[in-house]
Amino acid sequence: MDHPLWSKISCYSIGPADAAFGFAQRLARENGWTVAYAGRVIEEYRRFCFLAVTAGQEVTPSDAVDQAWHLHLTYTRDYWARFCPDVLGCxxxxxxxxxxxxERHRFFDQYAATLKAYEAVFGLPPADIWPGAQRRLVDDPKAWRVTPRDYLIISRTSLRRWSLFALAGLTAAILFWWRS
Known part of the structure; x- marks a missing residue:
């Protein structure tokens, strides 16, 4: 893309360049992502920021992009003293x-419009980072974030499989007990 703002945003690096634990690593750790996925999210965050300034309408980020934005906001000096004035210009x-x-209806419509604006400028957004409006604003808000060190997380598939083993074991124990 040949746009002066995009040129500034695309080569902007978040946080101090000499940090031993950089922005992408922190974003990955805080969200349970790989560093590669966090890097992709950061690129999408850049695209979101471009749209926020140029789309001519309010835009709504995907959840993953919002996580990058939240983390960037905690780098207050970087965000407010460097990124906004020097890169975005606002x-x-x-x-x-x-x-x-x-508000739910407003954000639903706004997110759908964001996806259209994204597609007009960048092409189709990656679905694993930018899900459809239904998932982003109706299904996903029903979920809650968990920390694996605090909870045991078992997939539904594993739970079904282990339940069948447990049921088979219980049945075998009952039959053995009954026959003896």
Whole structure:
């Protein structure tokens, strides 16, 4: 893409260049992602920031992009003193929902419009980072984030498999007990 703002955003590096634990590593650790996936999310965050400044409408990030934005906001000096004024040329404020049906509808429509704006500028967004509006704003908010060190996480497939083994074992134990 040949746009002066995109040129500035695309070569911008978040955080101090000499950090032993960089932005991508931190983003990956805090979200349970690989560093490669975090790098892809950071690229999508750059694209989101470009759209936020150029789309002519409010834009809504995907959840993964929002995680990158949240983390970038914690790098306050970098975000407010370098990124916004020197790269974007304006303040980019994070505006979370106030809740309620009207807000849900507004963000649903806004996210769908963001995906259309994205496609017009960058082509189809990667579905693993930018899911459809239904998933992003209806299905995913019903979930909650867990830390693997605090919870035992078992996939539904594994749970079904282990349940069948347990049921078979219990049945065998009952039959053995009954016959003796």
């Amino acid at each position: 303040a980019l404020h994070h505006r979370p929902t106030a809740g309620g049906d009207a």
